[in-house]
Amino acid sequence: MRLPLGQLKKFINIDNISLEELDDQLTQIGIEVEEIHEYGKEINSVFVGQVKEKDKHPNADKLNLCVVDIGREEPLNVVCGADNFSIGDKVAVATIGGTLPGGFKMKKTKIRGIASEGMICASDELEIDSDHSGIMVLSNDAPVGKDFTEYINLADHVLELELTANRGDHLSVKGIARDLAAKYTQCTYKSPDVSDSLGQKDGKTSCDLEIQAQKGCNRYILKTISNIKNGESPYWLKIELGKFGLRPINHVVDVTNFILQELGHPMHAFDLDKLKGRKIIVRYAKDGEKLKTLDEREIKLDSSDLVIADIEKPIALAGVMGGFDSQVDENTKNIALEFAHFDPILIRKTSKKHGFHTDSSHRFERFVDPESIPEAVGRAIYLLNDISEPDTGYIDLYPHLPLIPEITLRIDRIKKIIGKKYPYETVRRILSDLQFKIIDESKDEWLKVQVPSFRLFDVSREIDLIEEIVRIDGYNNFSPEFARVAITPGKYHGERALITKIKSNLTSLNIDEAMTFSFGSKDYFKEFVPEDFNFAILRNPLSEEYSTMRPVLFANLLSAVKKNHDLGDKGIQFFEIGKIFSMNSGKFCEHNALSIIMTEDSMSKFWNKPEEKNDFYSLKGMLENLFDFTTEPVVFSSGNEFFLHPGINAEIHFKGSKIGFAGKIHPSFSKKLGFNSNIYLAEINLSKLSQRSEFLPKFTGISKFPGAERDIALVVSNSTPFSAIEECVKASGGNNLKWVKMFDYYEGEHVESGFRSIAIRMFFQSDTKTLKEKEINKSFQKIEKSLLNQLNVSKRTQ
Amino acid sequence: MEIELIKKDFGDKLDALNELKHLDDLRIEYFGKKGILTQELKNIGTLPPEERSLRGKNLNELKNILNKTLQDKNNLILDEIMTNSIEKEKIDVTLPGRWKTIGTKHIVEQVISRIEEIFISMGFTVEEGPEIETCYYNFEALNIPDYHPARDEHDTFFFDPEHILRTQTSPVQIRTMETMKPPVRIIAPGKCYRSDDIDPSHLPMFHQIEGLYIDEGVTFADLKATLELFLTELFRKKVKLRFRPSYFPFTEPSAEVDVNCIICDGKGCRVCSNKGWLEILGCGMVDPEVYKKVGYDSEKYTGWAFGIGVERIAMQLSGIPDIRYFYENDKRFLCQY
Numbered sequence A: 001m002r003l004p005l006g007q008l009k010k011f012i013n014i015d016n017i018s019l020e021e022l023d024d025q026l027t028q029i030g031i032e033v034e035e036i037h038e039y040g041k042e043i044n045s046v047f048v049g050q051v052k053e054k055d056k057h058p059n060a061d062k063l064n065l066c067v068v069d070i071g072r073e074e075p076l077n078v079v080c081g082a083d084n085f086s087i088g089d090k091v092a093v094a095t096i097g098g099t100l101p102g103g104f105k106m107k108k109t110k111i112r113g114i115a116s117e118g119m120i121c122a123s124d125e126l127e128i129d130s131d132h133s134g135i136m137v138l139s140n141d142a143p144v145g146k147d148f149t150e151y152i153n154l155a156d157h158v159l160e161l162e163l164t165a166n167r168g169d170h171l172s173v174k175g176i177a178r179d180l181a182a183k184y185t186q187c188t189y190k191s192p193d194v195s196d197s198l199g200q201k202d203g204k205t206s207c208d209l210e211i212q213a214q215k216g217c218n219r220y221i222l223k224t225i226s227n228i229k230n231g232e233s234p235y236w237l238k239i240e241l242g243k244f245g246l247r248p249i250n251h252v253v254d255v256t257n258f259i260l261q262e263l264g265h266p267m268h269a270f271d272l273d274k275l276k277g278r279k280i281i282v283r284y285a286k287d288g289e290k291l292k293t294l295d296e297r298e299i300k301l302d303s304s305d306l307v308i309a310d311i312e313k314p315i316a317l318a319g320v321m322g323g324f325d326s327q328v329d330e331n332t333k334n335i336a337l338e339f340a341h342f343d344p345i346l347i348r349k350t351s352k353k354h355g356f357h358t359d360s361s362h363r364f365e366r367f368v369d370p371e372s373i374p375e376a377v378g379r380a381i382y383l384l385n386d387i388s389e390p391d392t393g394y395i396d397l398y399p400h401l402p403l404i405p406e407i408t409l410r411i412d413r414i415k416k417i418i419g420k421k422y423p424y425e426t427v428r429r430i431l432s433d434l435q436f437k438i439i440d441e442s443k444d445e446w447l448k449v450q451v452p453s454f455r456l457f458d459v460s461r462e463i464d465l466i467e468e469i470v471r472i473d474g475y476n477n478f479s480p481e482f483a484r485v486a487i488t489p490g491k492y493h494g495e496r497a498l499i500t501k502i503k504s505n506l507t508s509l510n511i512d513e514a515m516t517f518s519f520g521s522k523d524y525f526k527e528f529v530p531e532d533f534n535f536a537i538l539r540n541p542l543s544e545e546y547s548t549m550r551p552v553l554f555a556n557l558l559s560a561v562k563k564n565h566d567l568g569d570k571g572i573q574f575f576e577i578g579k580i581f582s583m584n585s586g587k588f589c590e591h592n593a594l595s596i597i598m599t600e601d602s603m604s605k606f607w608n609k610p611e612e613k614n615d616f617y618s619l620k621g622m623l624e625n626l627f628d629f630t631t632e633p634v635v636f637s638s639g640n641e642f643f644l645h646p647g648i649n650a651e652i653h654f655k656g657s658k659i660g661f662a663g664k665i666h667p668s669f670s671k672k673l674g675f676n677s678n679i680y681l682a683e684i685n686l687s688k689l690s691q692r693s694e695f696l697p698k699f700t701g702i703s704k705f706p707g708a709e710r711d712i713a714l715v716v717s718n719s720t721p722f723s724a725i726e727e728c729v730k731a732s733g734g735n736n737l738k739w740v741k742m743f744d745y746y747e748g749e750h751v752e753s754g755f756r757s758i759a760i761r762m763f764f765q766s767d768t769k770t771l772k773e774k775e776i777n778k779s780f781q782k783i784e785k786s787l788l789n790q791l792n793v794s795k796r797t798q
Numbered sequence B: 001m002e003i004e005l006i007k008k009d010f011g012d013k014l015d016a017l018n019e020l021k022h023l024d025d026l027r028i029e030y031f032g033k034k035g036i037l038t039q040e041l042k043n044i045g046t047l048p049p050e051e052r053s054l055r056g057k058n059l060n061e062l063k064n065i066l067n068k069t070l071q072d073k074n075n076l077i078l079d080e081i082m083t084n085s086i087e088k089e090k091i092d093v094t095l096p097g098r099w100k101t102i103g104t105k106h107i108v109e110q111v112i113s114r115i116e117e118i119f120i121s122m123g124f125t126v127e128e129g130p131e132i133e134t135c136y137y138n139f140e141a142l143n144i145p146d147y148h149p150a151r152d153e154h155d156t157f158f159f160d161p162e163h164i165l166r167t168q169t170s171p172v173q174i175r176t177m178e179t180m181k182p183p184v185r186i187i188a189p190g191k192c193y194r195s196d197d198i199d200p201s202h203l204p205m206f207h208q209i210e211g212l213y214i215d216e217g218v219t220f221a222d223l224k225a226t227l228e229l230f231l232t233e234l235f236r237k238k239v240k241l242r243f244r245p246s247y248f249p250f251t252e253p254s255a256e257v258d259v260n261c262i263i264c265d266g267k268g269c270r271v272c273s274n275k276g277w278l279e280i281l282g283c284g285m286v287d288p289e290v291y292k293k294v295g296y297d298s299e300k301y302t303g304w305a306f307g308i309g310v311e312r313i314a315m316q317l318s319g320i321p322d323i324r325y326f327y328e329n330d331k332r333f334l335c336q337y
């Protein structure tokens, strides 16, 4: 909201308070000042002048040569194109060296051969309105030589405020002033100037009013004004509207807009002669009824929309926007003014549904004080006084009086919540300053108060009163103090502990962490999941590109890898941990997953070592190391993910169930995505992994006796996986076999095609004695026999 | 032979030597089975008995001296060899080192872990919640009823009328309170989503950390003390805090917390828009409506909650000008941290 300082000063005497202090104090009571504009700053060196001479320009009929006194020793010679003024008139004169809105700089110019020492301004040139039909003629009492912006109150500070959603009462100059006055007890709040009387209830009105809607309209005051001379607003009103960021329209409409900003009361003016039947009806719309709104949109209404109607059709969407056909224009003679209170939820529903957000709906949604409506009526009559004679009567229908809560505040409760003891007198004073009515009290113990009608939206409970006490006393007016409580150990719950461990392990393995959006394009994701996959799809995404929750982690991560790849960084090793999403029989599912992607170009190229490329085993080795903290090892077996290379494609198992996959991305995908090198990727469901729960595992004993190694070189069919050899060795090795590992691998020349040579090393050791050569050989021979008998392998001969 | 003569001969031969192999030859020439000195010692037996003792003594002395000289020469040659090889092994230490880098955690993760560390050390547990939430947990239970203007600040992504992407981490408050009795002392980091168009200060996905502490005797003053300690640890220097009244439907009273600008020390700069303060987090005392929703006795228990935006903290701590860097995953950005 925009708050012109000059307007604020009408309501509260803060002349002695600096702008910085005001900014700080507003902040202290919860009104955030986002920015302070110097309004009218663009207008510089424009002065009030008086026309002393006015003659025709010798070379141009339409131009006048004027001599203008602006209070200097020498009057100015000014050429002027307008003719709507006479000698003696007061005018606004822009002088050489000054500036006007739009960055316009005043320079000495010759107009048709005659020098002009300034410019007599039209109101559009000063951005007061858009009128360029003639120059601005000022009132006769304007002091010659005075700075024009000061004279006409155009120079001002406008505070841009950020308001909270609960404080509808802050949405006006008056509301801010009222709250500020409770903080600044030395400053007094002044009510606005209003007309003495609204009229008599039984006096003449030119229009009838009926509220048919049972709910939604809590109060409606109708005031009619006849024989109005509508037209342009006076300059002061146009200027003040400008400070609020509004454009002038016509006098009547300008007054309604001004009162909304000044007092926070949305009001509406109807052209009475445009209404059928001289009757205003508040009712719900009929399904299918239409209304053309002021912004010239035709909206289709239904029975949940509250409308203002004449006897024929809707003429306004209640509390949101007026109708085009009943609007007030320059020719309007008779008007009906609406001052109403509509239900906040109803206004919000309607305005959301039709896509409106107006100054009026914004305020009704946040609650407008129904009790201060008469003040707004009085203010409107006062401001329209010059151009009209109001009818003697008015209509005030008030079907739903507000419930005024009475709240008891316990003094010791404040200390319990805040931690500071507030003296009874302080509490009492603050509540009174905030216009809470104290209806009962027990000194030092409790107070019972009635909430002022303008705070009904946000204050209904004891805790709300406590907030008010602290707010006005100052959030920074009590000291930090720790509560004295028992100590409990902090720790991770859930998967976060596992995740932090994995992240540490992966970074120590030289993999960088990336983070991608949790959503992406459905078309893109479809490439990586089975056809019948059930996506979790957003109904209102930013765009198709962000419409679908990721079904796998690696899809968006691949894009991140690709991006760096395209930037010229070929050696990428990325991981991401995050949620992946799906739907399962109507339920939304999400779980944590880990994805690792590495390009073949090694990250570690050394100037004096041959270059190594990443391959499947780099990825596998990394995964095996990564999960050193699990309760059981992860196991790899041949897999069949369709987006992976059919021959470089592994399933990863943990405790007997599949938790993920690893492999090389399928060449066709690689090509499609635009990679020109091999990409390896793995993805693992973290919800199925479990971390060792004990701090230290059981000690397993260390043999004191020497052990011995035995090697065997085998020629192995390609159809026999290494895991089968490993299992066979373990199964037949007996208790003394401590470990088995592969130490050499060869395929190619000297090995028959379809076979490879694999050399394995076994280590034998006993926990209870030194093994004899004979015993070791016996175990070794047993293993050898099992391998040769059970598997398609033979001993390598050379 | 005369002792002096043997000694002189030995000395001359030794001086002429400079290889270990020749040194060994000399040893054999004198001390070997048929060596000169060995021979002289054997010859003692042929001397008259009265000369034997003196001759023996002199020869043994000579033997010790020669041995020592031989050993010294041996060491000298070894030293020379080492000196030579050291000379040869000299390298250019300014050539690049052979490295195995350590990967980088994402900046958001680094900030979250740091904040977790601080709060765990203060006795908080770290909790989680789903990212696809129901309107109940994200709004109603947090005292944000339907059609309340407070919902304007939550541009929400919907799956259906009931299910949304959570707009804040606050639903974890409710989920935690539903499953445990006070004392509750938790933080909950995680992703949140709002349908904001992407620009230098907005993304549709961001991270928040929620904090919640409920027990008997927990006050606003405790919230202040805890946040002061937390932010001093996070910024690694004593910070000044400013509490401003604000509004969050699930806390009352509510506050925005500003910290004195760490860039300009509160004097005013571009980062703090010349205000000297940086908006750092929102917080407040848990609203009685929330207790009602989870079945806590609001007369007995009091507590506070806060929510902090991770990206914003990271941007302030590191001076990152544009939030879009966070999820573009440009390695040149990621690896700066």
Ligand SMILES: [Zn+2]
Pocket (backbone or CB within 6 Å): B261, B262, B263, B264, B265, B266, B267, B268, B269, B270, B271, B272, B273, B274, B276, B277
């Ligand atoms: Zn600063």
